[in-house]
Amino acid sequence: MGEIKLEKINDYKFRIPKESCPGMRVDGIVYASGKLLPDIKRDKALNQVTNVAYLPGIVNCSLAMPDIHWGYGFPIGGVAATDPENGGVISPGGVGYDINCGVRLLKTNLEIGDIKDKISKIADALYNHVPSGVGSTGEVKVSHAEEKKLLIDGAKWAVSRGLGVKEDLESCEENGAILDADPDSVSERAYERGKAQSGTLGSGNHFLEVQVIEEVFDQKIAEELGIAKGQIAIMIHSGSRGFGYQVCDDSLREMVNCFSKYAISIPDRQLACAPIESPEAKRYIGAMRAAANYAWANRQVLMHLARESFEKVFSKSWQSLGMDLIYDVAHNIAKFEKHFVNGREKMLCVHRKGATRAFGPGNPQLPQKYKTIGQPVIIPGDMGRASYLLIGTKKAEEESFASTCHGAGRVASRHEALKRIDFDQLMNELKTKGIEVRAMSKKTIVEEAPSVYKNIDDVIEVVHEAGLSYKVCKMRPLCVVKG
Amino acid sequence: MKNCKILSHTADIRVDVNAKTIEKLFINAASCLFELLTDAKDKPKTVRQVQLEAQSLEDLLVFWLNELISVFYSFQFLPIKYKVKIEDSEGVKVLTAEIKGAGFNPYNNKHMKQEIKAATYHELKIEKNKKGFAAEIIFDA
Structure with missing residues (x-):
């Protein structure tokens, strides 16, 4: 496959015509800017946008967000919707191994002045109290029978065990538990692989950060959310751990046989898929939802541990510290949502692989408290620069199946990072910026260095200008706990 | 790493594996995977049988590879030595393997180098060349 040609629609939106590759059913649409395009073109991410356009039943277009980079199957930052009534398929490769990898953001009533002398202490407290790192195991042990309840109830399971309050649940996408999860579609192997990891952060790009709100762009919405410049926030990024990886692997193993069974032709076997009404798809959907709920329970437990860490440092209850959940979003998931196709509202299967749902004001699926402002969208950046809180828009609902970006997006491989980045120099740079870092391994810190990511400001500029989500505020990291 | 080279990939780990025979390619790919995962050294103590089609x-x-990853995390079993047989049975590829290994707790272990979620199908092609067989594999890390 040769170089993919992009047609400019406007400064922030580009098209890959479906005529580019025989077999593409729809155009590719890439949200980007002149500044981001050279990095996007450097690897095979655009080829992956075209591969996704081969999926049976895909509607409107194969979308790429500005944090797009080369993954496997879907690009990371890819979105596609398929129509079950027109042969639409579901592809585990459109969700990824880390099912319901996602982010949650808590506010506090602390200000920078309250914590500036305690940052090191907070970093130690979080690092010691929240299990993290390669293959970390959690404090939360559950029996097999109990785990089945967890897979149905998600974050609610954790709350029912005192690890949070019911108000947390309405501040989660799907109220922290997607309906119709099917624990019986989950293999014994997945239970076995996941049982040691409930309530663990994980490794790689997963993290827990204490941040200060550095800049507010939309005062009115910030006030509605109860946040202001100088206020302290906490961000948690984690997913479904080994449980989700095994669910994805089990499903792909079954679905690679579906290419011949259902006469499906797609250039990449990682995009193995099955018609939504098929038994293979039904098993995957049930198990994927169970894994999504595992992830919501996991982030709820992690938040509880973060609250306890702050309680220890400040000798106050988390309630009196104002540690309320703003929102929790999934950015690796497939969901059934209503969207318009050729002017007609249809129930579609929306795959978001490294993309965040961004419902606009008035969407009936939003909790009452966010109905008038739209859905909070949480976008982590890298550990040395910034993260953002955005708000969903009607325009995203109209043109990107209510989706926006999910992060900064990598530009350099982990291997390259290890070759060119000096650990001591990196730690000095972060310390100079006032950022305390704790991690199980030096390797993880180097692999996640700020320079291996795109500048989050550039990514956010695109989704803001394209109207896929609007800037509310920007947060600067103060302390980072990496897996 | 012997018979295995790390190549560039933006988000994940891409490796190039070589071997004289197809069976050895599967063994080298497995050895490469576990060199990426851990620096633990041990002697084989137990045996597991695997059959795949x-x-x-x-x-x-x-x-x-995904069976090995799964067994490693689920049953805390570190594969060390492999006997692999690959046959064609009416168009179906059948692998029969005997894996000698040792117990290894991958959780909170200083010998763990990184987490690998899975081997992927993306761009995977096994090629026959003058020296034997080669494959490029992308692991989700």
Whole structure:
């Protein structure tokens, strides 16, 4: 496959015509800017946008967000919707191994002045109290029978065990538990692989950060959310751990046989898929939802541990510290949502692989408290620069199946990072910026260095200008706990 | 790493594996995977049997590597030595393997180098060349 040609629609939106590759059913649409395009073109991410356009039943277009980079199957930052009534398929490769990898953001009533002398202490407290790192195991042990309840109830399971309050649940996408999860579609192997990891952060790009709100762009919405410049926030990024990886692997193993069974032709076997009404798809959907709920329970437990860490440092209850959940979003998931196709509202299967749902004001699926402002969208950046809180828009609902970006997006491989980045120099740079870092391994810190990511400001500029989500505020990291 | 080279990939780990025979390719890919995962050294103490079937050698290689990853995390079993047989049975590729290994707790262990979620099918192609067989594999890390 040769170089993919992009047609400019406007400064922030580009098209890959479906005529580019025989077999593409729809155009590719890439949200980007002149500044981001050279990095996007450097690897095979655009080829992956075209591969996704081969999926049976895909509607409107194969979308790429500005944090797009080369993954496997879907690009990371890819979105596609398929129509079950027109042969639409579901592809585990459109969700990824880390099912319901996602982010949650808590506010506090602390200000920078309250914590500036305690940052090191907070970093130690979080690092010691929240299990993290390669293959970390959690404090939360559950029996097999109990785990089945967890897979149905998600974050609610954790709350029912005192690890949070019911108000947390309405501040989660799907109220922290997607309906119709099917624990019986989950293999014994997945239970076995996941049982040691409930309530663990994980490794790689997963993290827990204490941040200060550095800049507010939309005062009115910030006030509605109860946040202001100088206020302290906490961000948690984690997913479904080994449980989700095994669910994805089990499903792909079954679905690679579906290419011949259902006469499906797609250039990449990682995009193995099955018609939504098929038994293979039904098993995957049930198990994927169970894994999504595992992830919501996991982030709820992690938040509880973060609250306890702050309680220890400040000798106050988390309630009196104002540690309320703003929102929790999934950015690796497939969901059934209503969207318009050729002017007609249809129930579609929306795959978001490294993309965040961004419902606009008035969407009936939003909790009452966010109905008038739209859905909070949480976008982590890298550990040395910034993260953002955005708000969903009607325009995203109209043109990107209510989706926006999910992060900064990598530009350099982990291997390259290890070759060119000096650990001591990196730690000095972060310390100079006032950022305390704790991690199980030096390797993880180097692999996640700020320079291996795109500048989050550039990514956010695109989704803001394209109207896929609007800037509310920007947060600067103060302390980072990496897996 | 012997018979295995790390190549560039933006988000994940891409490796190039070589071997004289197809069976050895599967063994080298497994050795490469575990060198990426851990620096633990041990002597074989227990044996596991694995049998897998797939429509192609490429699918079989992914099934094989993911079975090993799954066994490593689920049963805390570190594979050390492998005997692999690959046969064609009426168009179906069949792998039979005996894996000698040792107990290894991958959780909170200083010998863990990184987490690998899975081997992927993306761009995987097993090629026959003058020296034997070669495959490029992308692991989700």
